[in-house]
Amino acid sequence: MKQLSYFLVLCGMILLNACSKSSVHFKPPVEYLPFQEEKGGFWGMIAPDGEVLFSGEFKEEPTVVMNGRFFVKNGDGLWEMYTAEKKPRKLGDEYLEVVSFYEDITPVVRKNQNIELINLDGKTVCTLDKVDGNRVLEVYGFSEGIAVFRTSAGYGCINTSGEVVIKPVYADMKPCSEGCIVAVDKKYKDADKSERKYCVLDKSGNVKSEISVKNVEDIAPVFKEGLLPIEIEDDNSEIKAGLIDEDGEWVVKPSSKMRGVSYVYNGHFVFNGSDGCGLKNIEGETVIRAKYKNLSFASDDMLIYENEKGECGLLDLQGNKLFEDTYNKMYGVFADKYLLVKESANNWAFIDKEGKTLSNKTDIYNVGLGMGGVKVSSDYFSYEALFAEMGITKDGFGKYGYGMTAAEIAGAGKADAKPERYTGAYSDNYSETILKCSVTYGAVFTEKMAAYDSNGICSFSGNTPKVVSAIIPAYGKLADKSDETYNSAKAYIAKIGKIVSDEDNSVTYDIGNGKQIIVLNNGGSIVFIMGEKSRTDALPVPEGSTKEPIEEDEAFQPDNSQTGNTVSSSGSGALSSILSTRKLTYNDIKSLDKSQLRILRNEIYARHGYIFKSADLKAYFSKYSWYKPLYSDVTSRMSGIEKYNAAFIKKYE
Template sequence: MNRLTPLLLFMVMILSSCNKETNDYVTAFPYMETDKGKWGMITNDGEVLFSQEFKNQPTVVRNGVFLVKNEANLWEIYKAEKKPEKIGSEYTGATIFSNGRAIVCEKDKYITIIDTEGKTIKTLDEIDGKRVNTVFRFQEGYAKYIAGEDYGVIDMDGNSVIPSNYCAIMDCSDGKFIAIDKKYKTEYKSFCYDKLKYTVLNTKGEILFEIDGSEYNQVGKFKEGLLPVCVKKKDSDTEIWGIINEKQEVVIKPDEKITGIEQIRNGMFTYYSEGGWGLMSLEGKTLIKPKYNYLSFDGDNRLMAYNWDEDKGGMWFVDTNGNQLNKEPYRGAWGFEELDNKHALVMRTDRSYSIIDEQYENLENLPKMVHAENMMGDDAVECNYLDIPQLLDKLNVNQNGMEGVSFKSTPETAVKALSKFLYQYGDEKHPGTSAFWFKDKSKISYDRMTDNVYLSVEINFYGNISYSVSEGQGGYNVEWCDEDNGRKVGYMWNDVKVKSFRLKFSNDVTMKGKLDRMLQELKKRMRKAGRVVKENSGAMVVALDNNRTALIYMQPKEIVMEWGDIGSPESLSIHEYDGVRENLSLTPDEERADGENQDIDMPTDEETATGYDNGEAGDNSYGNTDDIQEPEPDAYD
């Protein structure tokens, strides 16, 4: 899956968090007066609500409240007042409020919808009879959710609007959803968009029409009844973009000069061509030449234009003819629409922020602001409830194997049993269950997610799993394939048995803070399956009743269990695991993702290596595979 760069994540956040129809605006934002100080809060018109109040950075204010992490890394909610008043509980995950609703989850509980007083509107344990794993931030009054491995949509009160029958869904835009039916899951995960169909639904969950991926390889989001679409040229990776309407009539014919379309608004659209972003009318007239590194609407007749190289201009507000509106270039900005349509927050120089009015004048009597950030809370909230015994039962973890594979399994039967988890295998020539993928390999490995728990599995065999044979060799069960060089090659399964299993749980998502509970449950199960030979606080070795060995141990970020032919119980050392405790600190990647924290500093060249030809971008189109939220390959169950 393509990934958004930090810049484009910032752009997506700005563009998606505006909601003109409901006036659901940001009304205040966090700032710091000194590099080593604490965070305060200032309103759009420059009134300081409080200063030097919070050690951790708060979110922006919407609906009169904001969120901030405490020392236990849990979200707290406060009313945006001179003396902030805490409301509600503490949460492992929380989105920013939208129209008086937020998605939250308390420790060891299911996801809930709450109001601005912290009162529960609805508990989202199950939707349409399926356990809910994840719920995303509200957009246009609706939120996507994941149940099992599939996506659906709920309204502001938690009622099901679109059942979880889709492997991907875009956020609501222009009152429509674009989704991919789960029957196309294999094609979607393999990026074979020409072999799937996009389903367009309304906010009642009714299917309006379908778009064939063989005609339009990628699609953007609807805006003003129009949809950006992509055509991939034959025998080339080149993608050209155009626009269709709700009747699927061509409004802008896909053109080689247009290799990306971002936003559509007021009879105009931003487009990418020959290394830059410009503005064009729906009649095909160029209004602003494609000369900017990024260009986005900030109102019907105003745009924000970025040049990363400050020597070439920095960031400017421009009109639809490209005329500069502000008197000085900025390093970055949160536009007028992001706030109240009357003010914008700008970064004038390094560590110098200001608020400007509609005449692009700096407001007077502002405090010194060396940092000001657009923190929006979590983009998605994960369920934190976990029944560990039930999880292990679901995985069928026992002394003889797991997930339908045992020590008696052959490679062929093991691969078939695990086929739905082996998404990394399979192409047009070789299905994922083909012996081709395991030639000269002695183990099957896969990562996946179930009940919001990440797990990694390795199954080792006594020898190679499969091998290749030339034409004329082999028996009746050879899988023959015509290779690119014209030769016919066959692949056969070896008749070898399973040697050992390795199961690892990482302390991500729901498992965070629960490693010790998992350790104790695994110990309990293996203790019943044999004789404990060694044990300390962080590990255990068991001589199993099936004449094999089990080793269970804790590391700071994971729990591992290995069992099978892994050595004699007496030979295994567990001294290094004694006293090990779970490390609850965030990884660098988690810290970057935590709270969707986005500064408005001008991104570096490295950050803005956007890879436009690969279709990476933000709000309205151009890289729709990022807008359609998908689970990681090999992940969800």
């Protein structure tokens, strides 16, 4: 299922992006925007009337000002908080991750620490350690006095004091809006979209209603004027959109003429039709026909349009142009009074509702619209906590129990565990990020996990795994710490087992009931393997044990003349667009040679800003404007599909 942007919901930025559901106004409003007076210049802050608060103060781009505060990164790449004054004052500490002050409390995290809530003075209100024995892993920005948080047990809500108001027992949860929270019960966590159901909670966690809409393709995170945009897939795989109320009842029924709808403003909503974007009222009547490339609300009574030429302007709710002038871009950040427009490639300005340009008191070469992060993730780390969160026990690792059947193993790691998908499989695996470390779990069988019988019916075998494994690559937080991680892993397993052999980079423990755990140090990763003694004598190399990102020898020199499905001016051609959208098949890559496969696989990491160590890869991807080398570890930024595709391509290199 597609995930709508939590960031856009919290920020409420009025952007021109294909009739998006992101049009929610700022609460509180943005008070100042970061700006540069010239290319490459230092950043200052400017008000919507063009009044400069300060200029040329910060090398890095600050966030917008909300509640009188903004964040900006220092020379070490850490966030600092400042007051929005003529001479900004630094408050609080240095932070690894932050969320802007949507309210007067916000979550932050310092290096190697648990998540904290801080106030406008930078003082720590509380530290979020564990809830019901499970570590708090993520906290989102506050909305209506509560914030969504996540532990390994699920999603819940806290108040501004850090007290749990809704226990973390949900598989998914959206931010609070109009006193309502859209959530998914854990029983529907792995359900197909035809069976998945949403519920509406109040701020205390009481279920107000259940949304019984079937085949939900996309659901907006928040209510606006009591209505929630929803997209469904009909029996013909066609996407239709409509609006439901808090009781889960259709107010505007899905229609084939509406492939998407926006939030409701003043009884109206933008819809995306086959010919473009238009406007309807909640009675379903078309007010503005679908003729614009993009359409979004600037305020309750104004719409920003973009025509086919890419020109932007302003309409009233009847579709009348409020002025004839058009601009390259237009944002409704301060829509109650002013609009931000891009007049030319190197010039921004503020205009009023009549299109009159305000008297510029300074040049505006560039403006910033950043808010910091969507959420913060705990940076707390200890080996004891890592192995405990990984679920390293006598019974198995993670979701894989040693005695599970093939059906149970498949169902534990995948939501769509149909036996037909496992007829040729002798193993299964899944990955997750724990304490910002990438962990891959595997299960290896001696026979195929599923097969067809003589009647053509496919079913899982009753076999149990030969071994189960857990693998931690030695990068990211564990970079250059393979020996330290290995020694800590041995100490952890020594608490639950007895050493029976200790060889170079390999220790075997007896854990009772005829089972053993072997801990391996291969330099690139630390591997835990569980099995019966007779089954672990000839162990296979566990899936996922290779170090990521994998960079082979330095001999490859990119061939810029490659065409077709390999290397093009934008990356890897046709395959680039599917690396993150679906799992690759052999037919996708069968025509590629080893060097082409290497480029394709590493493009996955490059798209997330990985800093390559191999000179040829660094040189190759640096040619593209989209490549921004920012991170030494991008695993936590990669989706499950991307991780699968990286491992899949590697097998054929």
